[in-house]
Amino acid sequence: MAETSSTSSYDYIVVGGGIGGCVVASRLNEKLPDASILLLEAGKDPVxxxxxxxxxxxxxxxxxxLDWDLLSVAQPHLDNRVCYQAAAKALGGGSSINYATWLRGPKVDYDRWAKLVRDDRWSYENLLPYFERYGGSDSVIKTSSTSHSHQDRKYPLRDLVRSGWESEGACHNSNPQKGDPLGITELVENWNEGRRQFAHKVFDLDRVEVLTEAPTARILLSExxxxxxxxxxxxxxxxDGRTFYARKEVIASCGAYNTPKLLLLSGIGPKEQLKQHGIHQVVDAPEIGRNFHDHPAVALIWKLKQEKLGLPMSAIGGNPAFALGLPADWIVFAGLDKNQEGQCLLDEKNCFTETLNVYAPAGAVHADMDIPFDGLHMSTPVLGMLPTSRGSITLSSNDPTAPPRIDPNYYATELDRTMMRAGIRRALQVFQESTALKDVIDTEVAPEGYPVLTTKSSDDEIDARVRRVANTFFHPAGSCAMGKAVDSELRVYGVDGLRVVDASVLPTPVAAHYQYCIYTVADRAADFIADTGN
Incomplete structure (x- = not known):
């Protein structure tokens, strides 16, 4: 990272030093070596x-x-609960705080995206050269499956969990990164021998001027x-009042919560909302903050019959290989049965749910359940990967230090409810009735006042559980959507010299782990910008 200089004028200013911001700044530095670039980050360097x-x-x-520690508004379809929303407040963004899970997602999702924005450059085939730069032992981002990370990283229930899922119809998928992740597959992570790969360290920022702890109040506009x-x-x-000028472009990379907030504070947005907060509308942009979507998660907690089958903290201390990543190995991607609502209208390659198998009570804390990390409990978080519910990001105030108003509108559609019920029922079938696991599991652990779920539970009982425990899986996106708020080269409609490069541009959900998407989006964006800047 370059030494801070006294200049106030740059060719490019990138606002937000997360994955998108670090990648686009680094790639522009590489492609346009004579360009001056400023990268601004509200948080600190977390190394x-x-x-x-x-x-x-x-x-x-x-x-x-290291967390903005945000909250949603009360969610009407989740018993009016206020839901926690994590967001990185650190250089490196999600790469500095995430769980490091790594999945590209299905071909059909990217092709749907390309069709939606009428630009084939976003199709799976045309993104492949970007995807293939990331992931693997020799690429810029090192990745590994659980079993390949270390020969001793074999969890006690590994074989039984795989057998349980396969006996209930989940086919083993040995290569989920090739555009069809359906089935049971190994978790892939981007820990590098147990260490984080910070985006601002992996990508060369030596000639980029980086300012940390430098929150941006607004984008300056002129006719x-x-x-x-x-x-x-x-x-x-x-x-703090400091002003910096961009000769060519400003690139907003503040994430799905804070990028729309920054644009709205700058007078770019719908008139009535800006007027409500006393902000003069400079650009009429009604889609800023709309189309927000997120992957909701419902964690089922299982009590085991024997402690040695789970993962007590003492086991981690006794086997250093267990400390190389998350206490998990298998993930399962599933569609809907042909006779279920909606599936007949959609592609058979759709991954509607992802189920993780975690040898610890993952998700219990966010569901306000007090479950000990004692080796007697594990969990299967079920994620809704293609939600049709849409929410919004708006302002809570014209004060730049105030948090945005976040409304994910979780579980608002019948298709979302159908998807989640199917995913939960599938997990109940595997853990309660499969030959491999039925004698391992003592019981599903219900929140206080709620019945234990079984395969015989009604839709109403499952819906009640979802309303009680559902939360984000930290994949917010879509709030400056391509084709709505920005064009297919990520330029904000109605403003020259302004682009968005982060998860907010995703026009539709992708059944992926979003860090992989954003590395790709930012790399693709750098080519767009460099082609314009040459």
């Missing part, structure tokens, strides 16, 4: 922070100084000289 030093520390990052009254992004103003 050396005790919570980023080891994989299992990632659970402690929630609500820490172009073309006579069309089109606005142009000319720079940014920080919260």
């Amino acid at each position: 050396g922070h005790p919570l980023t030093s080891a994989p299992l520390a990632c659970f402690g990052i929630h609500h820490s100084d 172009t000289n073309s006579g069309t009254k089109t606005q142009r992004a000319k720079g940014v103003q920080l919260l």
